[in-house]
Amino acid sequence: MDARQKEKYLREYSAMKAAGKPFFPYAVGKDGLMACIVMIVIILMSLFLGAELGPKADPTTTSYVPRPEWYFFFLFEVLRVIKPPDLVFVATLGIPNIALGLLVLLPFYDRGPERRPERRPVAMIAMLLTIVAMTYLTLLGAFAGSPITIDEEVPAKYQYGKEVAANSGCLGCHKFGENGNDGPGPNLSEIGARLPKQAIERTLDNPTPPMPSFKSMPPEQKKALVEFLGQLR
Amino acid sequence: MPSETDKKKSKYTADRGWPGAFEGETLTRRGFMTGVAMGAGGVASAMFGLPALGFALGPIFSKTEHRALLDVGSTDDFDGETYVPVVITTTAGIGQAGKTLLYIRENSKPTKKQPWPYVAISTRCAHLGCPVRYIEAARSFICPCHGGTYDFEGGVTGGPPVRPLDRFTTVVKNGRVYVGERFSVNSQLERVSTRDAGEHVDGLWQILYPPRPTT
Amino acid sequence: MPSKPKLPNPLNIKTSKLPKPPLPPALKRTPKPVETGDDVTLGQAAAGGGTSVVAWIDERTAGSGFLRGFMFRKVPKGTNWWYTLGSATMFAFVSQAVTGIFLAMFYDPNPTQAYESMRHVNNEVFLGEFVHGMHKWGATVMTVLLFVHMARTFVFGAYKYPRELNWVVGVILLMMTMVMGFTGYLLPFDQRSFWATVVGVNLNGTGPIVGPYLADFLRGGSEFGATTLSRFYAVHMMLVPGIIGALIGAHLYLVAKLGTSAPPWMKPKDVAGDEKQI
Numbered sequence: 001m002d003a004r005q006k007e008k009y010l011r012e013y014s015a016m017k018a019a020g021k022p023f024f025p026y027a028v029g030k031d032g033l034m035a036c037i038v039m040i041v042i043i044l045m046s047l048f049l050g051a052e053l054g055p056k057a058d059p060t061t062t063s064y065v066p067r068p069e070w071y072f073f074f075l076f077e078v079l080r081v082i083k084p085p086d087l088v089f090v091a092t093l094g095i096p097n098i099a100l101g102l103l104v105l106l107p108f109y110d111r112g113p114e115r116r117p118e119r120r121p122v123a124m125i126a127m128l129l130t131i132v133a134m135t136y137l138t139l140l141g142a143f144a145g146s147p148i149t150i151d152e153e154v155p156a157k158y159q160y161g162k163e164v165a166a167n168s169g170c171l172g173c174h175k176f177g178e179n180g181n182d183g184p185g186p187n188l189s190e191i192g193a194r195l196p197k198q199a200i201e202r203t204l205d206n207p208t209p210p211m212p213s214f215k216s217m218p219p220e221q222k223k224a225l226v227e228f229l230g231q232l233r
Numbered sequence: 234m235p236s237e238t239d240k241k242k243s244k245y246t247a248d249r250g251w252p253g254a255f256e257g258e259t260l261t262r263r264g265f266m267t268g269v270a271m272g273a274g275g276v277a278s279a280m281f282g283l284p285a286l287g288f289a290l291g292p293i294f295s296k297t298e299h300r301a302l303l304d305v306g307s308t309d310d311f312d313g314e315t316y317v318p319v320v321i322t323t324t325a326g327i328g329q330a331g332k333t334l335l336y337i338r339e340n341s342k343p344t345k346k347q348p349w350p351y352v353a354i355s356t357r358c359a360h361l362g363c364p365v366r367y368i369e370a371a372r373s374f375i376c377p378c379h380g381g382t383y384d385f386e387g388g389v390t391g392g393p394p395v396r397p398l399d400r401f402t403t404v405v406k407n408g409r410v411y412v413g414e415r416f417s418v419n420s421q422l423e424r425v426s427t428r429d430a431g432e433h434v435d436g437l438w439q440i441l442y443p444p445r446p447t448t
Numbered sequence: 449m450p451s452k453p454k455l456p457n458p459l460n461i462k463t464s465k466l467p468k469p470p471l472p473p474a475l476k477r478t479p480k481p482v483e484t485g486d487d488v489t490l491g492q493a494a495a496g497g498g499t500s501v502v503a504w505i506d507e508r509t510a511g512s513g514f515l516r517g518f519m520f521r522k523v524p525k526g527t528n529w530w531y532t533l534g535s536a537t538m539f540a541f542v543s544q545a546v547t548g549i550f551l552a553m554f555y556d557p558n559p560t561q562a563y564e565s566m567r568h569v570n571n572e573v574f575l576g577e578f579v580h581g582m583h584k585w586g587a588t589v590m591t592v593l594l595f596v597h598m599a600r601t602f603v604f605g606a607y608k609y610p611r612e613l614n615w616v617v618g619v620i621l622l623m624m625t626m627v628m629g630f631t632g633y634l635l636p637f638d639q640r641s642f643w644a645t646v647v648g649v650n651l652n653g654t655g656p657i658v659g660p661y662l663a664d665f666l667r668g669g670s671e672f673g674a675t676t677l678s679r680f681y682a683v684h685m686m687l688v689p690g691i692i693g694a695l696i697g698a699h700l701y702l703v704a705k706l707g708t709s710a711p712p713w714m715k716p717k718d719v720a721g722d723e724k725q726i
Contacts, residue, residue: 001609015716016524024519034532035539042589046581056563057642060320060334062366065377066643071591080379085395092654104619107612115605115712169368172375172382173391181380184391210390212371293664327674328560362650431654441656
């Protein structure tokens with residue numbers, strides 16, 4: 001905005017302000033009603049959702065699956081999707097700080113006089129993309145399953161095999177539906193459609209590194225595991 | 234006769250033509266009092282600010298006390314084939330929060346790089362410190378948070394962790410196994426100084442994460 | 449040199465030029481000062497007494513000018529429900545402050561006691577879980593309101609001249625609210641608190657060069673120790689709320705000084721000047 005545009009804005013604004021209504025009671029009345037709504041929402045959330053504590057903090061756990069509060073899910077998901085160790089710093093501090101910097105400095109690089117949203121397509125598209133990206137990451141974070149259980153329902157006869165799979169660390173490197181990590185191993189959600197059971201068993205015995213060999217697994221467990229994997233399709 | 238610019242540059246107030254100037258004076262009363270106001274305010278603030286800041290920052294530079302060796306069991310309790318979970322207390326006096334879990338196995342082939350008789354692996358993920366668990370069937374360590382996986386030696390096999398799992402020193406005395414200090418290892422499993430999760434100890438990145446005076 | 453045109457200056461609130469406050473008639477009457485006599489009723493005496501107290505305070509603070517300027521300043525036409533989000537966020541903050549004070553009366557920031565003290569609040573204190581829940585869910589509500597308020601400001605272009613500085617103050621408030629969320633996380637000391645804090649502290653530790661020192665500062669040492677919890681507690685209940693309070697003051701001052709922005713599609717009907725198209 002140059003000096004002329006600034007002057008024009010101030011002139012127009014002062015005219016609009018002069019034609020307006022007093023802050024009290026018109027705006028304050030709306031603010032007060034809104035405050036009532038806010039308090040009703042907080043009280044209802046408190047009554048229905050409560051403030052139950054989880055189990056007491058225990059640094060010696062091996063079974064707890066840490067997950068943040070929902071409003072940090074998008075940051076949590078950024079940490080999950082950025083896999084290379086060399087980019088850890090980018091995911092933890094780089095991206096959030098760059099985003100924050102862009103936010104703080106917004107009025108210093110977006111200096112155009114136009115204020116109507118429909119005439120600021122770049123700003124509106126940028127905002128829409130940010131909202132879509134954050135929503136998408138939040139949803140991914142919310143559905144990121146635990147790597148020690150498989151939520152997918154299976155017929156009763158494959159139940160044992162499912163437990164073997166969940167307890168054998170497969171989820172550390174493979175995805176089963178919503179559970180498990182996306183890589184380094186391939187997604188196993190439909191492995192039965194791609195590989196016959198004999199091939200699955202051969203892979204378990206002689207896998208490609210870094211996958212460990214499951215040769216020493218007790219035969220009945222391995223059989224159940226192969227049966228379970230073979231029916232995934 | 235000094236020129237205009239000389240007048241402006243002169244350090245004498247009289248030369249600069251200031252009202253109320255005295256011969257030979259370089260500082261006006263007003264200038265002096267401005268300095269006093271700024272200086273006194275600054276000094277007074279620093280007098281409470283610096284000690285408070287030092288107090289808050291102090292723990293960073295304090296020497297960590299060397300913990301006594303901890304008895305974790307008899308040599309018969311561990312073998313070279315699998316890991317046994319053991320809980321030790323690293324910080325006394327804060328109950329459960331001061332404990333941590335280790336996985337211990339016998340070091341069947343001690344090498345120059347790994348002279349310890351037992352391998353004691355920390356369960357803090359080297360990515361951001363989540364609690365990893367050992368999976369016997371896969372002979373791997375798996376982190377439940379952001380997808381880190383480690384092999385039997387604690388080396389990274391997948392996901393974002395920046396270095397292998399930390400270890401603890403071990404000694405054997407009178408048939409008992411004792412655990413000492415935690416230390417970090419690089420990708421060759423060579424001992425380096427103790428680091429927090431997320432700090433690189435390999436390649437060019439390690440320049441950005443220098444070892445600290447405390448540990 | 450062309451002479452500069454005399455500009456209207458809407459940035460100066462002149463209390464003397466403000467319109468009469470639109471009060472109900474009952475409040476517009478100024479009660480007469482207290483008189484002595486038999487015919488003075490109790491109501492008149494009380495009203496007169498109240499007026500004298502207000503007048504006494506006003507004589508010594510000149511507060512009525514400021515209050516009139518703040519409360520009866522004009523707000524442009526077209527300000528709608530979207531404009532209530534800022535005050536709603538502030539109200540959520542006040543609610544957080546009050547519930548937080550009452551939780552602090554029962555909370556014990558000691559690693560061995562913190563969890564038990566919160567369980568005591570939940571199970572035994574009258575309305576304990578309710579107030580705890582209000583504080584917990586109030587944080588969520590405040591965060592959501594803050595983001596929607598920011599989105600409104602963005603869509604309406606209200607961060608542009610002359611309100612740039614207020615946007616910056618607002619973003620710092622957003623950061624401080626996030627810090628409140630992070631430091632408040634650890635306090636109940638359940639599993640989620642503990643591991644979220646471990647990850648959060650290590651996350652700060654991944655910053656090159658300064659990161660490890662920052663992590664040590666947050667923990668108060670190289671390992672999670674006896675003072676970590678009280679460190680988070682002090683930051684959560686004194687340092688950051690103080691900063692937020694001061695920044696809300698600055699934010700409000702700038703809103704009053706610069707005026708509430710008009711919706712971008714509103715145009716003045718009769719502005720003197722040469723550029724009336726658009």
